[in-house]
Amino acid sequence: MPQDVYDQFSTLLNPASKHRSASDISDGLKRIRRLVLTEGIPNDEGRAPLRPRIWKLMLRVERLQADEYLRYVAMGPSSVSTKIKNDTFRTLATDTQFKGKVKEDMLIRLLEAFVWKNHGSERDGLPFTYVQGMNVLSAPFLYTMPTQLEAFACFSTFIEICCPLYVQPTLVGVHRGLKLLDRCLKIVDGELYDHLRSKNLSAELYAFPSVLTLCACTPPLDEVLQLWDFLLAFGVHLNVLCVIAQLLLMKQDLMISPSPMKILRTFPPLEARPVINVCVALVKDIPEDLYRELVQHPFQS
Structure with a gap:
């Protein structure tokens, strides 16, 4: 019988051998990331919590002072x-x-x-x-x-x-992220981009809280934590595409609304798994040079 997802994570977090090569450790990390993407971190159901250990692993937090x-x-x-x-x-x-x-x-x-x-x-x-x-x-x-x-x-x-430019006094990383959001949306869905711009709506006006907080401002918290599992595993830069994913999931309502800002003022409750799935699909549509800017924008001046 195959291991359940909790046991798969536990096996990777508690390898039988304590003496592992750098390639073994790298391979284990890749497998944990893959599980985060394909299965998500499961509920603990009375067992030892996995999320704290996985977050510390992704952040490489090993010693506590x-x-x-x-x-x-x-x-x-x-x-x-x-x-x-x-x-x-x-x-x-x-x-x-x-x-x-x-x-x-x-x-x-x-x-x-x-x-x-x-x-x-x-x-x-x-x-x-x-x-x-x-x-x-x-x-x-x-x-x-x-x-x-x-x-x-x-x-x-x-x-x-991970995101030092997001917390500078001018919030330079956040404003870069918002500009990148507009550029990426124009590429992945020109129709929605044009509709929002026809209403004078740029990402600066409707997506500032979502970019600033890496979507933590949109409840429920349980879904935020699942989204953060993904962002910590694969990079906080992907939050920009996660915000776009939310726009695409509400595209129908946005397109027929004469005042889309009324909808965008309060995003619908977050659903992490659909957002992650759309985000992953969007990555392949972003040109390489633009994606490089996306990767670098939270931390590279």
Whole structure:
């Protein structure tokens, strides 16, 4: 009898041999990514959670610095504390599941610690502080990880490595992503692109929250986590195509609406699996040079 999906993940995460070559590790990662794409991470159903381990693996978070995190927390409010508190209380405010597990003080603590971690320093010439949207980007990590320490380690790595340009003061990566969204939509569905432009609608006007938060602003949270499984496995740049996938899934309504912005003001509830399937299909339609820009836009100046 074939292994169920949970067991397949467990086998890959807990290989029989502890002494593995670099090629064995690389092959294992490829197989985990393939399972994330084809099957998705299954519900734990009372078993050890898989998602925290898989996210840490994809982010290459291996060591946790508890003393360091506690030192940042002990430093208390930062110079941007007011900005943080202006945002944290409304983070996923309508999601009772999230609110039941992640309290506002946890969000504040993690974000203040991140600010102190990067205070007075730069990484690859980029400064880091708190900016709009970071509260929402931290939420899936605090919800998913067993401890705040693990959430902090994953969030910090994610921000600093995967999408540093998304959290610069000018949100340069986000605005690049929005311009790329328009260019990609024009290629994959010129009809929808022309219709939206005829209503003076560019991605800057309707897709800013979805690009800024990597779709974490669109409930339900369970579906967001499935989408993030995919983005962490294959690259956050694919979020731009995931937003386009959502547009295509509501194309019929958008095309017949005299005011498409009324529909786009609040995206329909997220359905991760259809969005992922459409996104994967779209990749082959994007010209190589444009796709290269897409890959680089969250992190390369």
